[in-house]
Amino acid sequence: MLAGLLNRLFDHDAAARAELARFDGRVIRLVFPVIQATLAIEAGRFAASTAPAEATLTLGLRFFAALPFDRTAAQRQLQLDGDVQLAAGIGRALGQLRWDAADSLSSFVGDVAGRRIVWLAGKVGGVPGAIGARMAVHLIEYWRDEAPLLAHKRDAQPHFTAVDTLRDDVARLEKRLALLDAQLDQRLAKK
Numbered sequence: 001m002l003a004g005l006l007n008r009l010f011d012h013d014a015a016a017r018a019e020l021a022r023f024d025g026r027v028i029r030l031v032f033p034v035i036q037a038t039l040a041i042e043a044g045r046f047a048a049s050t051a052p053a054e055a056t057l058t059l060g061l062r063f064f065a066a067l068p069f070d071r072t073a074a075q076r077q078l079q080l081d082g083d084v085q086l087a088a089g090i091g092r093a094l095g096q097l098r099w100d101a102a103d104s105l106s107s108f109v110g111d112v113a114g115r116r117i118v119w120l121a122g123k124v125g126g127v128p129g130a131i132g133a134r135m136a137v138h139l140i141e142y143w144r145d146e147a148p149l150l151a152h153k154r155d156a157q158p159h160f161t162a163v164d165t166l167r168d169d170v171a172r173l174e175k176r177l178a179l180l181d182a183q184l185d186q187r188l189a190k191k
Contacts, residue, residue, distance in 0.1 A: 002030060002037040003046040006094075010045065017044045019093040026083075028090050029053035033061050041090075055082035057091055 010017045021044030029038045040049035058079035066074040080087040 003048050007045050016093050020044050027051045027053050029056040031058040055087040057087045
């Protein structure tokens with residue numbers, strides 16, 4: 001099902017399909033909030049596959065929540081596992097996709113009606129959508145600045161840095177302990 005949906009979008013976008021074709025013969029697992037599939041790439045199209053995935057690209061709810069407000073923040077929510085170059089390349093191809101809703105609707109209701117429906121949806125949905133987006137941004141700013149329910153990035157950054165430093169220190173300590181344990185085992189084996 002996921003392959004069919006994505007292929008429809010790629011069929012209407014030659015540039016994105018050419019980007020996808022660069023990865024022909026590769027297998028990737030795509031994980032979305034409500035659907036996931038392992039897909040092989042064949043001739044610039046997706047096909048369902050039972051082969052083990054070389055990489056996994058996970059687009060969680062946080063990605064979709066951040067996307068309307070900040071594309072850079074949304075990109076940080078992507079999770080890439082396995083062959084990172086493959087996952088990043090597929091992510092770039094998916095990011096290039098542009099969906100023409102009027103074109104999709106035209107096959108059901110005709111060209112003129114499809115364009116009018118999209119225009120009307122933009123007029124009706126555009127204003128409330130824009131108001132809702134601005135309201136969400138203002139709520140986040142209020143909770144962060146006025147009623148400190150959320151931490152400001154500049155205040156939280158020292159904590160994140162300290163946690164990263166501690167994680168790196170623990171990893172180094174574990175390696176040292178493993179080395180000492182191996183040396184101790186060697187000495188005991190000699191005796």
